[in-house]
Amino acid sequence: MxxxxxxxxxxxxxxxxxxxxxxxxxxxxxxxxxxxxxxxxxxxxxxxxxxxxxxxxxxxxxxxxxxxxxxxxxxxxxxxxxxxxxxxxxxxxxxYIPGSSLRELLNRRQKFSEKQIRHIATEILNILIYLHEINPSVLHRDIKPSNLILGEDKRVYLVDFGAVQDRSISERATFTVIGTYGYAPMEQFGGRAVPASDLYALGASLIHLLTGVPPADLPQRKMRIQFSDRVTIDPYLIKWIETLTDPDVEERFSTARQALQALDTPQNPKTYLPVHKPQNSRIQIKKSLHQLNIKLPKRGLRVLDFVGLILGFVASSLFASLFIAGLFGIGSGLSVLVWLVGSSLSLGYLIAPLTETNINIQRDSFAITWSIFGKRYRQLQGKTLDIHNVYVYIYQSKGGENSSEIMKIIIAAGEDKYKFGDFDFKTGEPECLWVVQEMKDWLGLR
Missing domain, CATH: 3.30.200.20 (Phosphorylase Kinase; domain 1)
Structure with a gap:
C-alpha cells in the first residue's frame, strides 16, 4: 500500500x-x-x-x-x-506543471471571457499542430478541461496522454475505443480517430468553458451541440466553434493549422477589408447576438418597369379586342392566352417596385419575406446551420442596347439557393456588397 x-x-x-x-x-x-x-x-x-x-x-x-x-x-x-x-x-x-486544470477553475465557478477563450484555443491549437505534424503524427484523443492546465505562467498545457494514439500503429491495427463522452466525436467511438477528432474535443471543451455546462448535458439537434443561445461572444467565434464541433468530420477544419488560421482571420487587416454603409441608403439593418434583421425598402419604378407596364397594357388591350371578336366566334382561346400574358407582365412590373423584402436570420432558422403595403405575399424559409455562403449574382436583362445588369443576393444553404434583392449594377453595387458583408460577418462566414 x-x-x-x-x-x-x-x-x-x-x-x-x-x-x-x-x-x-x-x-x-x-x-x-x-x-x-x-x-x-x-x-x-x-x-x-x-x-x-x-x-x-x-x-x-x-x-x-x-x-x-x-x-x-x-x-x-x-x-x-x-x-x-x-x-x-x-x-x-x-x-509537474504548477497551476490549475480548467476543470478545477470551472468547479470554482470561474467565468471565461472571449479573450481567454481565444487564448486557450490558440495555445491548444499550437500544441496540436506539433502533435499532428510530427512523423508519425500523434492524436491525443482525450482533450477536455481536466486535461488542460492553466499554468502559473498563464500558458496552457496539455497533459494526460493515457489515451494517446500513434497513427502509424492505428492504421494497421485495431485499438481500444478511448475518449470521454461529450468531448469525443462519434468517429472516435467507432475506432476511426483522425486529427479533426482532437479539434472536435477542443471545441467541446471551449463550449464547456463558455457555458459552464458539460457538453453532454447541453441539448443537441441533429447531433450538434446547441450552445449559442447561452453565450454572449462574437458571432464569428460562435460559428468557428460550431465548425470545430460539426458532427460530420468532413465539415470540420481538417487540420489544426487550418483552424488556427480561421480563428485569426477576422483580426488580420490584410485579409479583412470592411465595407461601410453607403450614404443615403434606405436599407435598415438591425443585429444582436441572437438575430440579424435586414429590411430592403420598395425601390420605386424604373424605366424598364414603365416599358413592362406599357407592354402589359398593349397585351391587355389586344385581349379586349380578341374577346370582343370572340363574342362573334373568333379565337376566344387565343384571347385568354393573350390576356394571361399581358396580366402577368403588368403585375410583375407593378409588384416588384412596390415590394418590401425582409430577411430575418436567427441562430436556428432564417426567413425571407416579400410584402406589399405590409401584406405578405411570399415567404421562403431555411435552416441557418445549412448556410455555407452568401454572395452576389448579376443578371443581364434582355433589351438590346437598353439592357441592364441587376444584382441579386443569394443565400446558399445546403443544396438550395435563396435569391432576394434587386440592385441596379450601376447605382446599387455598394449597398449590395454592404448587405452581403453584414450577413457574412454575422454568420461567421469568411
Missing part, C-alpha cells in the same frame, strides 16, 4: 495523492536527485485483477510516446519503472 512519504526507486518521495481509481493512482512527488528538489508527477498502474493487459499496453504506449515528444506545453517524460513488491506496480514520471 502506497502512502505519503514513501520513496520509490530510491528517488521519488510521494507527497500527495492527487487521484485514484481502479488500479491507478496519480501522485505529486519530489525528485530527491535534483538540486533544488523538483516536484514531479508519478502515475502508477498496478497489474492485477482490476487491470488487464490492454490497460498495461496503453500505459506503456503513453510512456513510449512521451519519450519522443519535445514541446514546451507538454510535460516532459522523466522515467518509467516497475516495482515487484507482492503487487506489481508500473510507474511513469513526468514534469
Amino acid at each position: 502506497l502512502e505519503v512519504g514513501q520513496i520509490l526507486q530510491t528517488r521519488y518521495q510521494l507527497k500527495e495523492n492527487l487521484g485514484q481509481n481502479a488500479g491507478r493512482q496519480t501522485w505529486l512527488a519530489e525528485d530527491l536527485t535534483t538540486q533544488p528538489r523538483e516536484n514531479v508527477i508519478v502515475k502508477l498502474l498496478t497489474f492485477g485483477d482490476q487491470v488487464q493487459w490492454e490497460s498495461l499496453r496503453l500505459f506503456e504506449r503513453e510512456a513510449e510516446i512521451l519519450k519522443q515528444l519535445d514541446h514546451p506545453r507538454i510535460p516532459k517524460y522523466r522515467d518509467y519503472f516497475s516495482i515487484d513488491d507482492r503487487i506489481l506496480w508500473f510507474g511513469l514520471v513526468q514534469d
